[in-house]
Amino acid sequence: MYAVEMHGITKQFKNVLANSNVELMVKRGEIHSLLGENGAGKSTLMNILYGMYAPTSGQVVVQGKPVVIENPLKAIELGIAMVHQHFMLIEPLTVAENVVLGYEPKKHGCFDMKKAVEEVNTLADQYGLHVDARQKVEELSVGTKQRVEILKALYRKADILILDEPTAVLTPQEVSDLFRVLRKLRESGKTIIIITHKLKETLELADTVTVLRKGQVIASLPVTEQMDQAQLAELMVGRIVSLETEKQPVPGEHEVVMALRGAVVTRDKRNVLDDISLEIRAGEILGIAGVEGNGQTELIDVLTGLQRLSGGAVVLQGKQLPAGRITPRSMLAAGVGHIPEDRGKRGFVGGFTIAENIVLGYHRNQPFARHGLINRKARDEFADRVARQYDVRMDSIQDTVGSLSGGNQQKVIIGRVFAQDPKVIIAAQPTRGVDIGAIEYIHGELVKMRDAGKAVLLISADLDELMRLSDKIAVLYDGRIVDRRDASEYDERTLGALMTGHTPDSVEKEVKQA
Amino acid sequence: MTQQKRISLEKLTQNTTFLSAIALILSLLVSGVVMMIAGYSPIEGYSAMFTGAFGSVDNLAQTLGTATPLIFAGLAMAFAARGGMFNIGIEGQIIAGAFPAALVGAYLQGLPWFVHIPLCFLAGMIGGGLWAMLAGFLKNKLRVSEVILTIMLNYVAQYLAEYLANYQFKAEGMLVRTETIQPSAALPALIPYSRLTTGIFVALAFAVFVWWFLSRTTPGYQMRAIAQNPYAAEAGGVNIARMNLLTMFLSGALAGMGGAVEVMGVHGYFIVNMTSGYGFDGVAIAVMGNNTPLGTVISALIFGALRAGSTSMNRMTSIPGEFIQVLQALVILFVSTPGIVRAMLRKRNFKKNDQKKGA
Structure with missing residues (x-):
């Protein structure tokens, strides 16, 4: 029933109690939002799940089995993958090479590029992740790079996907693309945990939300139609916050204080600013x-x-x-x-x-x-x-x-x-x-x-x-x-x-x- | 209880003074082992060294006298580092300061000492400063790392001075040296016939100046900002290229002072190979002193003692004085890799805990 259970997780850093007796229950096949402000302990908790940190105390259960995750390799073995905010890709290599890295298909003991491309394309089609497997990663947009990261996770047969602030660097179009992909992954039975501080996205995408504040779980709720941003914000911050900014037009003449006239900046023979x-x-x-x-x-x-x-x-x-x-x-x-x-x-x-x-x-x-x-x-x-x-x-x-x-x-x-x-x-x-x-x-x-x-x-x-x-x-x-x-x-x-x-x-x- | 102990231990290993001290002790221990492997007795060696450094007034004077140019060299390195520059050309800048100081000391005649001595200092500072600034200038112009530039300029300074001391400015006699300075330019010895001169007070005064400059002036503030985050400094309106020139000039001036003091106090003239690696010791001294003026002075005194001690170890035992270089290299290694020290301490701590559990 539960893909991930984390019981009584406490993580003490030198002077900081990053997680305090945290309980997290993630159902199989759901999108679970881990919501909280910076420093609330979301990333620490997920790094524990991914084997980057050892918890000071507490128990992790994956797919019903109690486990000790010493390192990310163990996490990958257990079917857990993490897409970091800063992508871990090798820029000069192709998409296919990046995806299969560490688990390369081989032919006569040598790397089989053709098979790698085939496999990556099949995988990409299966989940609607559009990439060109032969393109170099350095040529890709941020959104596409993220898709490569997700492919990497899927190639490693991950059933549980952790995404750290996945929308932070995306355009609105890329965000809706990502959401489409994530929903498709959920349909195919994958479990997804997103670390976020964005209320709107939580409401739009997640099935369940767990709110962390100062290292503690404040609430863990199913996301319903009735739930609104103000309610989540209050849980997250611990007080009522205004999400609107009061603003009236400033009366009178608005004189120009500073201006650019036809500004051009050329770099490597390219106009990075063109007639602004x-x-x-x-x-x-x-x-x-x-x-x-x-x-x-x-x-x-x-x-x-x-x-x-x-x-x-x-x-x-x-x-x-x-x-x-x-x-x-x-x-x-x-x-x-x-x-x-x-x-x-x-x-x-x-x-x-x-x-x-x-x-x-x-x-x-x-x-x-x-x-x-x-x-x-x-x-x-x-x-x-x-x-x-x-x-x-x-x-x-x-x-x-x-x-x-x-x-x-x-x-x-x-x-x-x-x-x-x-x-x-x-x-x-x-x-x-x-x-x-x-x-x-x-x-x-x-x-x-x-x-x-x-x-x-x-x-x-x-x-x-x-x-x-x-x-x-x-x-x-x-x-x-x-x-x-x-x-x-x-x-x-x-x-x-x-x-x-x-x-x-x-x-x-x-x-x-x- | 153990929890508390571990926290305090961790705190200690964050403390750079503590780390430097441990690094020194570790280097002494490891060099001792090396001595043993080489078939010498470390106890004999170290006791000879200790006597040589502190055994008598004369020995102590030797230690402090040797420390004087080392303080300048260490300050030069530390100052550059605090301004974001890696000045590895201190050896060359000492020469570039010593040479003009020797000339001003020798050829200006009939001046009272209170004019002549400052003039020699000035010549030394300008010589060392301009030599270092040349590296800064080339860095700005050609975008080459100052590390390479300063290293290479060491050789230029060394051979240029050697050439000049061999031809244009050669004094009579067998030695490759310049004319002897006027008595009015000589720094008086504190202990007769020792290296210890009033130069040590000048060195200490400059250490105070460096501290004051870095912490109390806007150029010092800008230098520290550049060293820590050049992007933020730039956005804050700091002209990085210009500040780098100033950093290099002042760092070189400190090195040049070291050269001048050595000429005016110890030799009385410029002579080839007079620097004998002070500049490179300066790197180790600054590293061990954590680039602070006080730390630099303390570690320069320690290095002075090591140098003085190694000379007498060389004389009194069969152990070659070169062991001092092994020791210095180890100090750099241990100070610049605090991870090693931390790991060693942690291991020891674990062992202790295990023993307790066993008992």
Whole structure:
């Protein structure tokens, strides 16, 4: 009856109790959502099931038999496979080679590529996973790579599939493709566990949901028609959260604060940004929709001075900036605040204290420093005030930022930018990997900044976020802006189609036909 | 009880000072075993070494005097590392500092000591600094790793100085060396006829300066940011290429000071092969000192003792002084692979627990 039973699982890390007496019962042939915020212990629990960690105590039962899973090989033997958030694929090899890796079909002791391709194609057809077995993995889109990962699991005869945040990197179309595949897998008797913090997906896809909070199981319920997002959110966070952001149009003239005119960035003889013109206006949030890798990073880098333009111009408050003089420093000094898309990379120095990070980029300014000498008292006082104002949960501003949770790290960055009273805010993926509670807070702060007359550019892979916050949306595809309208004129489907290269005309036609 | 013990042990192995100490002890033990295998008595060897390093005032002076250039070399390495650069060219930068310092010391005449000595220091710092900065410049221009550049520049510095000391600036006599410096440029010895000079105070002052610079100035802050996360530093408006040049210059200046102090205190002139591997010891010293100024000073003193001790071990026993190099290599190995130390400690702990269970 149950494919997986986990009884009384406790996992103690050095100072952290990641799982505490967790009970998980996954029925055979169901899609089971393991829902929880970051750090709730979902991944730890699944890593225990997959043999990556040994539980401190507790018992795992697979297909009715008590087992000890020492390592992933044992897990695979038991028919358990895991699709990680970061794919474990070998890029220069073909799809078929990746899928059969470790279990290669052989002919006279040598690798039999032909048979591998055949087997992979058969398997792919069986479950409706469209891939070209001979294509190299490095040429594939993220969604296709994920399909390769699933194929890999199926090839290893997995009956129990664990997917870690499978939709985090997918477009809406890819998400619905994935869901179709997962339902098909369920039909054929596979058991699927998805680790997620997305409420909508849980409701849409799962048969059962187990909610984890702070390492403990809060509830395990069948997903019913009556269940709604607010209810799940409350279980997940432990309090009532508002999922809507209050937003009224800002009255008055919205003057252009920052603009790009025909911006081009060429890399390897290819225009990664191709003739981009856009205007970021005071009191407005301009959203940029697009699948990652279509020029977002370059757009952010151009606006923050990290990337030189190959052509076109950056205009700030009516003045065209001299192309050779644009540096990250000059942009910061001109009042362009930057919330980086990858906070671990561009956002903060993990080993620095909160205080040191809160002034990063503004560290030369008075009163933080004078004549090259740091004024630690002034800096720490400022940092303490900002950290409190932006609700950073910490023991002291002398803690390293690396020791904070994702949401609190993001609040440090947001506090840093907002406290400098910027004119323009380039907010890239401001809530990526952040808890619901922090998302709610960050959204509120962004809208506050807009209401205060700041010009905001919002780049996000999360369509809900874009549509909820933006006043206008521009769609970026293959380095170009392919469409732009008021946010209210878009729905998720249209945006999704535009993001994946459908022209506005064809999208309109499709919508009319439907 | 055992739970608590294990946690405290784990905490200890996170502590870099503790790790460095254990690494040193382990290296001493393993070198002792090597000595035994080679047919020598480690007890005899180590006691000779200990006497040689601390046995008398003169021996102690030898230890501290040897530590002086090592402090500079270690600081140079540590400073570069804290700024995200791997400066393996300290040997060359010591030469690039020693040579101009020797020339300024020899050819400027009639200056009072309080002008002449700082001028020699300045020459040493500029020489070492520019030599290191050359590597930084080439790194920025050609996008070549500074590791390769600094290593190769070691040879250039070595042979260039040797050439100059052989021809243009050769002093009279058999030795390949420059003219002797003026008395006004000489650092006075603290113990007569020893290597220990006022240079050690200069070295300690520079250690304090390095600490102050890294923790209290904006360039120091920017350097540390680059070392830890260059992407975030760049987004924070830090000009990485320019800061790398500054890091290399200051690191080289520290190395150059080491060369100047050695010229002005010990030799009185530039002579070929005077560096005798100080630059490379600097790497080990900084690693063992966890790249902090205080740690670097302490490990430089330890290395000074080892060097001084090995000389007398060489003299008093049949054990070759080269064992010191085995020891140093082991220190680097153990410090840079804390995993080994942790694994060894854990094993011991397990064994203890087993014994308890058995009893």
